[in-house]
Amino acid sequence: MCNHLRTELQHKVIRLTDEGKPDSFVLKLKLKCLDCITYFTFRTPKMGLLPDEPTTGFDKSELRVPLTAPDPVTNN
Numbered sequence: 001m002c003n004h005l006r007t008e009l010q011h012k013v014i015r016l017t018d019e020g021k022p023d024s025f026v027l028k029l030k031l032k033c034l035d036c037i038t039y040f041t042f043r044t045p046k047m048g049l050l051p052d053e054p055t056t057g058f059d060k061s062e063l064r065v066p067l068t069a070p071d072p073v074t075n076n
């Protein structure tokens with residue numbers, strides 16, 4: 001029986017090119033137990049990919065959070 005005490009957070013940042021907006025990104029998060037090598041599941045009820053609310057993939061192991069990137073900073 002695993003108590004899931006040792007975990008690893010995995011993340012990816014995906015740029016949404018089909019949104020048509022250059023500042024639309026999605027943060028994808030997964031949390032893996034390092035002892036039993038299984039993924040936690042998120043309780044977010046919606047599946048898929050929505051531009052303005054968090055969703056999960058079909059097996060609920062990936063949380064997808066829409067982001068707005070900061071305005072570009074110029075270093076002149």
Ligand SMILES: [Zn+2]
Nearest residue numbers: 002004033036
């Ligand atoms: Zn575990």
